[in-house]
Amino acid sequence: MATAKETVLWRARRATRDVPEGERPEDVPVERGYRKEDGAPRAEIVAHFAENVAEYEATVHRVEEAELPGRIGKILENRGLERLVVPPLLPEAWIPDGIEVLQDAARPRLTNEELDGADGVLTGCALGISQTGTIVLDAGPAQGRRALTLLPDYHLCVMREDQIVGLVPEAFAKLEETVREEGRTVTFISGPSATSDIELNRVEGVHGPRALEVLIVG
Amino acid sequence: MRVALFITCFNDTLFPETGRATVEVLERLGHEVAFPEAQTCCGQMHFNTGYQREAIPLVRRFVEIFEPYDAVVAPSGSCVGMVRDLYPMAADLADDADLALRIADLAPKVFELSEFLVKRLGVTDVGAYYPHRVTYHPTCHSLRMLKVGEAPLELLRNVRGMDLVGLGEAEQCCGFGGTFAVKNAETSAAMLGDKIRRVLDTEAEVCAAGDNSCLMHIGGGLRRLQAGVQTVHLAEILASTEEG
Amino acid sequence: MTPKTKPPDAFSPGETPTFEVSARESLADAQLRRNLGKATQTIRRKRAVAVEEMPDWEELREAGRALKERTLRHLDTYLLQLEESVTRAGGVVHWARDADEANRIISGIAKDKGAGEVVKVKSIATDETKLNEHLESEGIHAFETDLAELIIQLAGENSSHILVPAIHKNRAEIRELFLRELDVEDLSDEPKDLTNAARLYLRKKFLNAKVGISGANFAVAETGTVSVVESEGNGRMCTTLPPVLVTLMGIEKIIPRWRDFEVFMQLLPRSSTAERMNPYTSFWTGVSEGDGPQEFHLVLLDNGRTDVLADEIGRQTLNCIRCSACLNVCPVYERTGGHAYNSVYPGPIGAILTPQLVGIGKPGPDSLPYASSLCGACYQVCPVKINIPEVLIHLRGKVVRHKQDKGTLRQKLDPENVAMQAMAKTFLDPKLYENAQRLARVGQWPFARGGKIRSLPGRLAGWTAVRDLKPVPKQSFREWWKEERG
Numbered sequence: 001m002a003t004a005k006e007t008v009l010w011r012a013r014r015a016t017r018d019v020p021e022g023e024r025p026e027d028v029p030v031e032r033g034y035r036k037e038d039g040a041p042r043a044e045i046v047a048h049f050a051e052n053v054a055e056y057e058a059t060v061h062r063v064e065e066a067e068l069p070g071r072i073g074k075i076l077e078n079r080g081l082e083r084l085v086v087p088p089l090l091p092e093a094w095i096p097d098g099i100e101v102l103q104d105a106a107r108p109r110l111t112n113e114e115l116d117g118a119d120g121v122l123t124g125c126a127l128g129i130s131q132t133g134t135i136v137l138d139a140g141p142a143q144g145r146r147a148l149t150l151l152p153d154y155h156l157c158v159m160r161e162d163q164i165v166g167l168v169p170e171a172f173a174k175l176e177e178t179v180r181e182e183g184r185t186v187t188f189i190s191g192p193s194a195t196s197d198i199e200l201n202r203v204e205g206v207h208g209p210r211a212l213e214v215l216i217v218g
Numbered sequence: 219m220r221v222a223l224f225i226t227c228f229n230d231t232l233f234p235e236t237g238r239a240t241v242e243v244l245e246r247l248g249h250e251v252a253f254p255e256a257q258t259c260c261g262q263m264h265f266n267t268g269y270q271r272e273a274i275p276l277v278r279r280f281v282e283i284f285e286p287y288d289a290v291v292a293p294s295g296s297c298v299g300m301v302r303d304l305y306p307m308a309a310d311l312a313d314d315a316d317l318a319l320r321i322a323d324l325a326p327k328v329f330e331l332s333e334f335l336v337k338r339l340g341v342t343d344v345g346a347y348y349p350h351r352v353t354y355h356p357t358c359h360s361l362r363m364l365k366v367g368e369a370p371l372e373l374l375r376n377v378r379g380m381d382l383v384g385l386g387e388a389e390q391c392c393g394f395g396g397t398f399a400v401k402n403a404e405t406s407a408a409m410l411g412d413k414i415r416r417v418l419d420t421e422a423e424v425c426a427a428g429d430n431s432c433l434m435h436i437g438g439g440l441r442r443l444q445a446g447v448q449t450v451h452l453a454e455i456l457a458s459t460e461e462g
Numbered sequence: 463m464t465p466k467t468k469p470p471d472a473f474s475p476g477e478t479p480t481f482e483v484s485a486r487e488s489l490a491d492a493q494l495r496r497n498l499g500k501a502t503q504t505i506r507r508k509r510a511v512a513v514e515e516m517p518d519w520e521e522l523r524e525a526g527r528a529l530k531e532r533t534l535r536h537l538d539t540y541l542l543q544l545e546e547s548v549t550r551a552g553g554v555v556h557w558a559r560d561a562d563e564a565n566r567i568i569s570g571i572a573k574d575k576g577a578g579e580v581v582k583v584k585s586i587a588t589d590e591t592k593l594n595e596h597l598e599s600e601g602i603h604a605f606e607t608d609l610a611e612l613i614i615q616l617a618g619e620n621s622s623h624i625l626v627p628a629i630h631k632n633r634a635e636i637r638e639l640f641l642r643e644l645d646v647e648d649l650s651d652e653p654k655d656l657t658n659a660a661r662l663y664l665r666k667k668f669l670n671a672k673v674g675i676s677g678a679n680f681a682v683a684e685t686g687t688v689s690v691v692e693s694e695g696n697g698r699m700c701t702t703l704p705p706v707l708v709t710l711m712g713i714e715k716i717i718p719r720w721r722d723f724e725v726f727m728q729l730l731p732r733s734s735t736a737e738r739m740n741p742y743t744s745f746w747t748g749v750s751e752g753d754g755p756q757e758f759h760l761v762l763l764d765n766g767r768t769d770v771l772a773d774e775i776g777r778q779t780l781n782c783i784r785c786s787a788c789l790n791v792c793p794v795y796e797r798t799g800g801h802a803y804n805s806v807y808p809g810p811i812g813a814i815l816t817p818q819l820v821g822i823g824k825p826g827p828d829s830l831p832y833a834s835s836l837c838g839a840c841y842q843v844c845p846v847k848i849n850i851p852e853v854l855i856h857l858r859g860k861v862v863r864h865k866q867d868k869g870t871l872r873q874k875l876d877p878e879n880v881a882m883q884a885m886a887k888t889f890l891d892p893k894l895y896e897n898a899q900r901l902a903r904v905g906q907w908p909f910a911r912g913g914k915i916r917s918l919p920g921r922l923a924g925w926t927a928v929r930d931l932k933p934v935p936k937q938s939f940r941e942w943w944k945e946e947r948g
Contacts (some may be wrong), residue, residue, distance in 0.1 A: 004557035006546075008713070008764045012538040015772035019535045025718065028532035033521035034725070040507035052738065081944035104751055112669050112703065132731075134740035145753035146702045146744075150695070179720050180685055183551045183747035185754065188727075193695040195609050195657060204607060206661055207668070208695030208742065227889070230939045231899050232932070237939035253943050259889040264882060266836065272886040279890065304855065307775075311859070338591030362838035391793045395835025402833060403924030405485050408797045409835070410928065438929025441914065 025033075038130065045130045045166045050134025050216060056191025058212040066156070066218055069093050072122065073188020075156065075213065078158040085110065085121040085152050085195040087144025094158065095124065104144050115147055119211075120154030126186075128164040129171045135159065135214065136171060138178055146185055156190075161218040220250045222287035224328070226297045227259035233430045239457035240293045240331060241260075243344055246457075247335075254283050261308070262300035267397045270311055281320050290328045290340070293453045295360030296396075298330040303363050305416045330360055331453055332428055336369035342376055348458045349379035353422040355413070355436065357429040358391050370428055370452055377445050377455060385425075386416045394435040398424060410439045428452045466515050468618060471871020472802050472816050473561065473590050478804040478826030481833040487804040494799050495631065505773065505790045508736030516732070525725045527847040530781035533683075533716055534771060540683040540716045541762065546684030553698070555759040560765050561591035567761050568593060568675065568708050569600045575706055577602060577672040581664075583690060583697045585677025585709050586607040586784065587763055589806040590819075593675070605667050605677065607696035609660050616643045663694065674704035674755065678711040679783070680726060681725055681760070684719040688749045688760065691730060693740055701744055707755040714771075726783060729845035732787035766819035775856045779814050781846040788840035803830060810840035815854045822857075822864045830858040877920070896940070903934045916942035 002010070038045060040062045063071050073096035076084065083100045095101060102118055104110045124142030125135050135157055137143045140160075149155055165171050178184050193208040221244055225237045241251050261276035282302070282329060284290045292298050302325045309318035335341050354374055360366045374382050393399065395410025400406075417425045425440070427433050430451055437449030472478055488494055513519050533540055545555045558564035572580055580597065582588065582604050594604045594615075606615040614641050637651040644663050649655060667696065679691045688709055702709055717726060723745075731740045749758050770776050775794040787791040789795050789809035800808035804826055813834060817827040831854045840850045866872040873879070888894045906915065915931035925931065937945075 004559050004563060007539050007559050008557050008762070008768065009541065011764065011768035012541065012713070012771065015581075015768045016535055018536065018774055023535070025532050025536040025539060028528065028535055029529040031521070032725075033524050034518040034525060034728075056741075091912055107933055109752070116665075116669065129739075134739050139750065146698065147754070150698050150702055168728050169721075172721055172724040172727075176720055179687060179745070179747060183634060183685070183687075183750065185747070185750050186745040187698070188739065188743040188745075189741070190737070191741050193693070194741050195694045204695065206657055206694035207607075207664065207699050225897075225939050229676070231902065232934060234867070234904055234935055234937060234939035238942060253940070255940060255943075256892055258892060258895045261889070264886060266855055266858070267830075267878075267882065268855075268860075268862030269879075269882045269886070270859040271863065272882060276886065276889050307852070307856070358835070358837040358839075362842060391835050391837035391839070393793070393835055395837070398832065398835045400922060400924045402482050402485065402794075403927060404482070404489050405794055405798055405833075406835070407928040408489050409793050434932070435929065438925075438931055441930040442928065 003043045013046060027074050034169070035070070035167055036169045038170070040166060046161050046164055046216065046218070049130035049133060049164045052130065052212055053135075053191070054133075054211075056133060058214055059189055060216065062216045062218060065217055068215070069096065072096055072156070072158075075215075076120070076122075079120070081119045081154065083118045085115060085118045086123060087121075087123055087148050089141035090122065091126065091142065097204060104148055106143055110148075110149065111194075114116065114152065115151035118152045120156060121148050121152040122156045122158070124150060124158050125163065127171050127174055128159050129168060130164055131167045133190055134171070136175070137189065138175060139184045139186075146187060149187070149189075150208055153209055153215070154211045156213045156215065158215045158217060164169045164216075219289060220286055220287070220394045221334075222252045222254055222290045224257065224260075224284065224290050224292035224297065225253070225290055227428055228297075229293060229300070232348050232434070233451065236430055236451040236453050239453040240291070241449070242457040243331075243335075244291070247339070247341060247344060248388045251438060252287065254287075256283050260297050260300050262297055262304075263396060265300065265304060265308065270308065274308055274381075277305055277321075278317065281305075281324055282315065284328070287319060289326060289334070290324075291331055291334045292328070293331045293428070293451060294431070295330045295364055295366070296431060296436050297360040298328055299363040301325060301328045302362040311420045323459060330364055330366060330428060332360070332369040332373055333364060333366045336372055342372045344373065344376075344456050346377040346456045346458055347379050347460045348377050348430050348455045351420075351422045352426050352455065353383050353385045353417060354388070354421040355385055355392065355417070355425055355427040356388055357427050357432045360417050360428050360454065361389060365446060366428075372427070373452070373456060380455075383420045383422055386419055387412075390433045392436050394432050395427050396431070399435060406435075410435060414443070415444070418445060424448045424450050424453050424455075425426065426450050426455055468595075471806060472820050472824075472827045473592065473806060480825055480829035481798075481802055481804075481871045482829060485798040485833070486798045486806055488802045489797060489801070495797065497632065498799050499796060502790045502796045503737055509733065509787060509790065512732040512736045513739065515738075516728075522728055523845055523847055526729050526783075526845055529717060529725060529779060530778075530846055531720055532716055534714065534777055534780055534932050537713065537716070538769065541713060543683040544681055544686065544716055545762075547682075547684065548688075548748055548760050549686075551686045553686065553748040553760055554769070556759060556761045558761055558763050558765070561628075561763075564710060564761050564763050564765070565593050565596035568710065569597055569602060571706070571708055571759055572597065572602050572673050573600065575672050578877060579667070579671060580673040580675050581607050581667050581671040581700050581704065582611075583700045585675070585710060586806055587677050587712050588675065591710070591763070591765065593710070598759065604740060605664070605671075607664050607667070607700060609657065612660055612664070613639065613833075616640075621726035627882050634896055636757060668696075668699040668703050671700075671704045673706045673708065676701055676707065676709045678709050678715055678732070678760075680715055680717050680723070681711055682718075682720050683716050685747055687720060687745050689723070689743060689745045691727075691740055691743045693735065693742065695742055696746055698742055701746065702754045705755055706757040706759075708759045708761065710761045710763055712765075713767050714782075730783055730785055733787040733843070733845040745881070766821070769821065770815070770818040771820065776814070776818050776853055778848050779811070779818060781848050781855055782811055782815065783846060785845055787843040787845065791839040791843050793839070794835065798833075805830070805834065809832065810850045811848070814850060814857060815860070817857055822860050823868070828861045831861060832886040880928050896938075899934075903936065906934055
């Protein structure tokens with residue numbers, strides 16, 4: 001008796017018997033005439049990114065490197081944030097005093113309840129995409145595992161200007177190695193969670209952080 | 219040039235005035251019009267309703283009758299669409315390579331009236347006079363299949379005495395769709411209702427289009443409502459002069 | 463919460479009504495007409511803006527089409543490559559010939575983990591296989607976590623739109639539903655409050671679920687990466703929190719390489735929600751140590767897709783990336799809504815996908831290729847260039863040929879068939895044709911009164927129900943030509 005796998009493969013082969021025997025997948029021409037890279041000046045790309053993220057109702061700030069720790073402190077204080085989740089390898093300097101820090105590590109890992117009970121999470125990121133205002137996380141240093149940026153209700157993300165790429169194809173090019181070689185998870189975040197399911201009204205905050213704030217460091 | 223008129227079974231039987239107007243316009247521009255009398259139907263109705271095997275002999279006939287001519291013109295976007303876009307599928311179904319090649323030769327010579335005038339002849343002013351308020355409905359075949367673009371409007375803008383007013387949501391289908399109007403009559407009626415509303419919003423006296431199939435559908439609805447709006451084929455507007 | 467059974471559709475056993483019959487009902491539903499009209503007009507306009515921004519939109523469409531063509535022509539190769547890369551990354555691949563097999567595999571995994579409840583991200587494929595009903599019969603309750611899916615699950619209805627399944631419901635109805643089913647004391651009908659009620663209710667489920675079930679938008683053969691594109695965050699919840707994840711995916715969702723995402727992740731968001739990028743997209747590759755589920759199962763579903771693949775003209779249907787752009791421009795769908803199609807796949811794409819998946823010869827699905835005026839608006843917006851009108855016409859041919867060759871005597875003697883045969887003969891002979899023209903002029907006089915025809919007999923009555931008809935003119939064009947130019 002043929003297995004399910006054998007059957008499905010046999011069907012697929014039979015269904016494509018119009019395809020010549022010697023044809024390889026690469027022989028099917030794929031014209032890639034779309035833009036691969038944004039030729040605009042860096043300053044424009046960064047400004048564009050900030051605009052596009054803000055359009056999604058995320059709060060965006062631009063700061064100098066030296067101001068960073070102070071700014072983080074002020075932002076969290078204004079929010080009245082008391083318990084902050086922090087991923088592994090987040091730069092010490094970024095973590096302000098006077099708040100309760102929930103440090104995630106390989107062991108012990110923060111429980112879902114702890115994550116759920118926190119007020120927010122502070123991370124870096126892998127990339128930013130200017131064209132679409134997207135933050136990309138790749139589970140790398142200063143980002144942590146996925147649950148960290150999913151359960152807390154507030155996400156403050158620090159992005160260096162040189163992490164911002166222009167177009168979508170540039171982002172997938174940059175991520176290629178980590179996905180191919182290490183199989184790390186990737187998350188694209190373009191604004192806080194949203195739905196427009198009831199009478200097509202866009203409503204923010206279903207699951208995932210209802211508030212997203214981005215600090216662009218230049 | 220010498221142009222063969224592809225009248226379409228529809229116009230031949232129900233809208234002969236459109237055929238007369240098409241001849242008038244072409245002759246006024248100095249071209250010779252031939253009418254191959256052996257023509258009957260391009261097979262669109264059969265083909266689109268699924269009776270494709272039955273349509274194949276009609277396709278062959280059409281190709282045989284029209285292939286001797288340098289240009290074939292029809293006052294109908296949908297019939298020309300059938301020849302240019304779907305005749306290859308018919309040849310495929312018939313498994314007839316020879317027919318496919320003959321179709322490939324013929325198809326580029328077959329034109330809808332407005333695209334023939336504007337794109338092939340480079341003419342946008344045919345010396346017409348039509349003192350009425352007119353709105354234009356772009357039929358789906360001419361708009362999306364043939365991609366006639368601005369051609370009909372360019373022609374209409376040059377008609378003297380005419381008040382051309384834009385149709386809202388013009389690109390939405392009127393709901394005719396061939397046998398769709400009968401097989402899915404209610405949905406067709408719902409689409410017609412919205413198209414009529416848009417026409418009435420323009421306060422035009424006349425709704426014009428390049429396909430009598432759509433006009434029959436829109437006009438039939440307007441008449442049922444006693445709306446007092448006429449439907450007139452583009453060719454008849456272009457044929458109209460101060461003399462009548 | 464009592465599970466309600468949904469009405470049957472093309473993928474359930476038994477017959478479904480034809481489109482014409484179902485459309486009659488929904489056309490008369492005033493609330494549906496207003497909601498749907500407003501919704502589709504809004505999304506249409508937004509989509510146009512999102513696309514106009516892109517100077518290379520046509521190039522992206524062409525690349526998308528070509529990549530799909532490459533994948534489908536070599537689907538067996540890519541399937542094997544995908545299985546290998548997912549397995550290498552620590553996932554388990556299962557193959558399902560049909561819906562029943564897929565459902566059994568999934569319930570088997572859930573039972574194995576002792577899960578009485580599972581959380582689900584929206585997946586049309588699971589609606590196609592009727593997974594929820596199957597799980598229910600095995601004593602497992604599946605909680606839908608998309609807001610709209612939650613709404614229609616609580617209401618016991620079928621989805622009416624690929625993207626916005628609850629478009630046919632208004633806020634008052636939803637408030638009532640939530641008060642009844644979600645165990646809340648009081649609730650306003652403000653969308654913000656309704657959404658918050660759903661959020662709190664579902665959060666508990668996410669945190670305690672043993673098994674998460676999802677569909678997949680794409681799976682990369684090269685790396686074994688699977689992706690879920692969403693707005694609300696429930697996709698992230700279901701694919702991150704439960705210790706076990708099961709993903710059901712149609713075999714046509716494969717793309718060759720990781721880099722090919724650069725095409726599809728530009729085409730999809732602008733075509734579906736008309737945004738530059740949707741809020742959340744998750745890309746996971748097998749299992750990641752210490753991050754998310756430690757057990758990942760990918761169930762590859764055929765269920766008729768290889769039949770679609772075998773049809774050289776119909777094959778392009780499998781290009782579909784489920785964006786719903788075609789639904790939003792379709793003048794038929796805009797007025798009839800999704801339920802009229804009696805399928806989990808409604809609208810233009812549903813009209814070609816459904817009959818090909820379930821096979822020709824069933825009255826309900828056979829009527830779907832005719833649920834179109836062939837206006838072509840869908841083809842214009844399809845991000846992967848599926849020539850939907852071409853496939854519709856092709857399928858109409860298959861439906862007719864099936865009736866003629868394999869149908870009952872009754873079908874062969876169908877008045878339409880008889881009339882079409884007669885007309886074809888007439889058109890083949892100019893003499894017969896001219897006679898028929900004369901006959902029409904003569905034969906119309908019982909119907910023509912006062913210069914118009916107000917009612918036609920039989921099948922043609924549909925025309926005169928709504929429109930007048932001009933009588934056949936006294937002289938045909940060719941008669942005029944012969945007289946004037948002969």
